[in-house]
Amino acid sequence: MNPMHTLFPNIDWPEIAQACIDTLLMLGGSLLFTIALGLPLGIWLFLTARGHLHAAPRLYAVLSFVVNVLRSIPFIILMILLIPVTKAITGVSIGIRGAIVPLVIGAAPFFARLVETALREVDRGVIEASQAMGATTAQIVSRVLLPEARAGLIAGTTVTAVALVGYTAMGGIVGAGGLGALAYQYGYNGYKPDYMLVTVALLVVLVQVLQSLGDRLVSRYSRR
Amino acid sequence: MNVFPPRTSPVIRFAAASKSYSVGGKLVPALHPVDLTIEAGEVFGIIGHSGAGKSTLLRLINLLERPTAGKVFIDGRDVTGAQGAELRRLRSGIGMIFQHFNLLASRTVAENVAFPLRLHAGTDAASVTARVTELLDLVGLAEHAHKYPAQLSGGQKQRVGIARALANRPAILLCDEATSALDPQTTASVLELLADINRRLGLTIVLITHEMDVIRRVCDRVAVLDAGRVVELGTVADVFLHPEHATTRRFVAEADHREGRGPEFPGVNGPLYRLSFRGDATYSPLLSRVVRDTGVEYNLLSGRVDRIKDTPYGQLTLAMHGERLDEALAQIRAAGVDIEEVAR
Numbered sequence: 367m368n369p370m371h372t373l374f375p376n377i378d379w380p381e382i383a384q385a386c387i388d389t390l391l392m393l394g395g396s397l398l399f400t401i402a403l404g405l406p407l408g409i410w411l412f413l414t415a416r417g418h419l420h421a422a423p424r425l426y427a428v429l430s431f432v433v434n435v436l437r438s439i440p441f442i443i444l445m446i447l448l449i450p451v452t453k454a455i456t457g458v459s460i461g462i463r464g465a466i467v468p469l470v471i472g473a474a475p476f477f478a479r480l481v482e483t484a485l486r487e488v489d490r491g492v493i494e495a496s497q498a499m500g501a502t503t504a505q506i507v508s509r510v511l512l513p514e515a516r517a518g519l520i521a522g523t524t525v526t527a528v529a530l531v532g533y534t535a536m537g538g539i540v541g542a543g544g545l546g547a548l549a550y551q552y553g554y555n556g557y558k559p560d561y562m563l564v565t566v567a568l569l570v571v572l573v574q575v576l577q578s579l580g581d582r583l584v585s586r587y588s589r590r
Numbered sequence: 591m592n593v594f595p596p597r598t599s600p601v602i603r604f605a606a607a608s609k610s611y612s613v614g615g616k617l618v619p620a621l622h623p624v625d626l627t628i629e630a631g632e633v634f635g636i637i638g639h640s641g642a643g644k645s646t647l648l649r650l651i652n653l654l655e656r657p658t659a660g661k662v663f664i665d666g667r668d669v670t671g672a673q674g675a676e677l678r679r680l681r682s683g684i685g686m687i688f689q690h691f692n693l694l695a696s697r698t699v700a701e702n703v704a705f706p707l708r709l710h711a712g713t714d715a716a717s718v719t720a721r722v723t724e725l726l727d728l729v730g731l732a733e734h735a736h737k738y739p740a741q742l743s744g745g746q747k748q749r750v751g752i753a754r755a756l757a758n759r760p761a762i763l764l765c766d767e768a769t770s771a772l773d774p775q776t777t778a779s780v781l782e783l784l785a786d787i788n789r790r791l792g793l794t795i796v797l798i799t800h801e802m803d804v805i806r807r808v809c810d811r812v813a814v815l816d817a818g819r820v821v822e823l824g825t826v827a828d829v830f831l832h833p834e835h836a837t838t839r840r841f842v843a844e845a846d847h848r849e850g851r852g853p854e855f856p857g858v859n860g861p862l863y864r865l866s867f868r869g870d871a872t873y874s875p876l877l878s879r880v881v882r883d884t885g886v887e888y889n890l891l892s893g894r895v896d897r898i899k900d901t902p903y904g905q906l907t908l909a910m911h912g913e914r915l916d917e918a919l920a921q922i923r924a925a926g927v928d929i930e931e932v933a934r
Contacts, residue, residue, distance in 0.1 A: 495692035498652055499706040499758075500682035509705070513696045589695045589738050 374560040382548065386568060389544035392462050392534045393572075396469035397527050404474040404526075405519075407433070408481020409507055415482075419493070419503055433475040441472045441533050445540055465542035469533050477526045484518030485511050517588045524580025528573050535569060545569055602628040602651055602762065602796065607660035609646050620646045622818045623660055633788050633795045633899075635805040635826070637841055638815030644798040647815065648764055651796060652684045653677060664762075682706065685755030685793075689767035691747040693739040699750050700726070700735040706757045725753040729783065745776035752783060756791075763787070765797035769804060781808050785899070802845035806830060806898050814838045827898050831866040831905060831928065846894060855891050855933075860911035862891065862933040863919070867904040871926050880921045886912030907932065 370379070411433070413419050414426040439447070445468040449459045452467040488511055496510045512519070538546025545565045553562030606623040621643040628634045638644040649655035650662050653672060661670045664680070672680050693702050700722050707718045726732045729749040739747055748768060755763055765784065769777040785808045788795050799805060805812050805826055812829050814822040816837040822829055833839045855862065867876075872895060881888065893906035912918065919929055 489690075489692065489695075491688055491690050491692035492694060494654060495686065495688060496705075498654060498681055498684070498686040498764075499709060499754075500678035500680075501709050502678065505709055509708075510694065514694060516696060587696070589740055 374564060376552065376558040376560050377564060382545075382564060382568070385543065385545045385548045385565070388462055389531075389534055389546070389569075389572070392465050392469065392537070392542065392544055393527065393530055395462075395466045396473065396530055396534070397523075399466065399470040400473040400477050400526060400530070401523065403470060404477030405481055407474065407478035409485065409511070411478060411482040412485040412511075413503070413507075419506065433478055436471065436475040437479070439472075441468070442536055442540070444468050444472050445537060460541040462543055465534065465537040469530060469537065472533055473526055473530055476529065477522060480522030480525060481519060484515040484522055487518050488514045517584045520580060520583045520587060524577060524584075527576045527580070531569060531573055531576070601630050601663075601665060602794070603663040603666075604647075604650065605661045605663065607647075607650055607657040607662055609643070609650065609655060610658045617658075619818055621650075624820055626813060626820060626823070628794060628796060629811075631788070631792050631794055632810040633785070633797070633808050635809035635812040636796065636798045636815055637800065637802060637805055637812060638798070639800060639837075642815040643818040644815045645766060648766055648796060648798050651762065651764060652681050652686060682710070682758045683760050684762045684764060685758070685760035686764040686766065687748065687751040687755050687768045689770045691739070691744075691751045691771075693747060693750055693754075695739055698736050698738055699731060699742070702739065702750055703753045703757055706754060710758075721757065722753075725756060728756070728787075729753045743776070744772050745780060748772065748776075748780050749783065752780075752787070756787070761793055763793055763795045765795065767799060768797065770799065770801070777804070778807075784808055802830070802841040806845060806896075808899060810899065814841070827868060827901060827903065830898055831868070831903065832930070855907075855909070858889065858891065858909045860889075860909045861931055863908050863910055864930045864932050865904075865906045865908060865922065866928040866930070867895075867902075867906075868926070868928075869901055869903075872902040872904045874925070876922065876925050876927065880918050883921065884912065884914040884918040886910055886915055886918040 370377075407429070411426065411429055414422040414429065416423050416426070436444075445465075448468045448471060451471075452464050453459045455467055456463045458464040492510060492514060493506060496506050501510070534542065534544050535546025535549065538544050538548070539550045541547070545568055549562055549565040549569075552558045553565060604624045604626045606625060607621070608619065608623040609621040610617040610619045612618070624647060636644045636647060646655050650657055651664070653662070653669065657670060661668050663669065669680055694705065697705070703722045703725050704718050707713050707721055722735070723732070726735055729752050731746060731749050731753065734742065734746065739750065742750065751768075763784075768784075769780050772780060781804065784795060784797075787793065788808075795808075797804070797809070809826050811824065812822075812826050813820045814829065814835060814837055816835070821835040822833070822838045829838060830842055830845075833842045877888070880886070887910070889909040891907045891909060893904065895902070895904040897903065910918065923929055
């Protein structure tokens with residue numbers, strides 16, 4: 367008899383594999399869009415803050431408020447609130463593609479704050495030196511701020527990716543699919559502890575892999 | 591070897607330039623209206639305590655700070671309102687080095703030096719590489735081209751800063767406390783390099799410092815800044831040997847390591863004189879000749895013989911007495927030595 371079957375009598379392994387793929391797809395897709403949206407937003411926050419390159423205190427206050435509001439809403443509520451938006455953008459309200467919209471809306475403001483914090487770590491003197499050399503703001507952002515803050519940005523991306531793993535699992539409860547959905551449906555509602563164990567273990571492994579990959583990149587790009 | 595074809599050096603002129611900062615809704619003056627002209631090709635020092643406004647004054651030149659009122663002229667042109675591309679062009683013609691070097695930590699030495707060259711469209715890779723090599727040779731860092739700033743000493747970092755500041759062949763070099771973070775020996779070698787650059791490239795150097803010794807070693811002229819005002823201005827020799835303002839006197843005293851000690855010498859009789867020798871007079875046997883001729887006696891109480899940039903100078907405090915004292919003093923004056931009576 368198959369020992370896997372003895373240990374985990376209820377588990378349908380192909381289904382687990384599919385759930386893994388779904389989770390990775392949601393994670394990859396949402397992380398990509400989160401960066402695409404959150405990075406410019408974070409740069410914008412940084413530049414418009416008081417005393418920075420393009421200080422605009424009122425604009426900063428508005429941006430900051432929007433970011434804070436989005437970060438305050440519990441993700442599960444955000445998902446439900448965003449169903450009409452999701453439908454308008456993707457044509458579906460649920461599933462992998464449908465989950466990506468609320469995942470991005472939930473994570474991008476969070477990532478933007480991490481970007482802003484990472485950019486603030488860049489030595490002001492270095493920014494002043496580039497201004498003194500006649501660099502444009504675009505050049506300062508692309509050639510000074512982003513490369514100098516690279517380690518901090520990678521660390522922020524890692525934290526965001528890990529947070530997204532948690533969000534995708536939550537998304538599973540309302541029908542987004544993936545490992546979270548299996549844990550909830552079979553493990554929790556279906557009283558199948560082996561399902562719970564395997565899905566949670568896989569999520570732990572995923573988080574571990576993401577974190578150690580992030581840490582390795584951070585130490586590789588730290589030049590201080 | 592002249593690797594930089596000298597450009598015509600501009601004159602920097604401040605016309606009633608002032609700067610105030612708003613602190614808690616109130617305007618606090620950092621710099622009272624300053625009228626000042628910096629001549630082409632000179633090494634001009636601005637000395638002051640922290641908060642005296644020297645950093646603000648320096649930054650008015652490349653408009654990292656905008657004057658609240660008044661104007662800044664470079665080469666006769668009013669640059670006060672320069673914006674956008676005009677401002678960037680102005681800045682690329684003015685190099686700047688900093689107390690904390692401000693190098694890009696994520697880039698190698700060579701990439702740091704190449705940075706200002708690559709800011710301008712149309713610079714091809716080959717000419718950038720050639721220029722970087724030339725500059726690293728100039729500052730003596732050729733073998734460190736592929737290191738990161740974190741792997742360098744303070745003095746080496748400042749040399750990278752200097753190479754970077756010179757990359758676009760500026761006509762003006764601004765030095766913001768460039769040696770304040772360096773040990774005395776490294777300070778000396780960096781100042782030597784700056785003096786050498788000034789001589790060879792003929793560019794105008796404006797430096798700010800809180801150390802009179804930096805002024806003495808490299809500057810031609812100096813402005814003393816106190817609480818946002820220029821309180822003394824002149825050639826370094828004049829200001830150094832005959833400081834007028836209390837702040838200047840303090841700076842000079844610090845440089846002479848006689849901080850906190852007045853000119854009083856208890857138990858010494860007779861009037862005290864401070865003799866200031868300059869140039870060749872410093873090394874001539876003047877005193878012994880005067881003593882032989884007039885029979886006065888002197889007592890050497892304190893003194894220093896050194897150089898101001900390339901000019902030797904000496905400053906001695908003497909107690910002198912004798913019947914023919916006036917005659918002796920006249921002879922000393924006639925030899926071109928300044929005499930100040932410091933106590934009676």
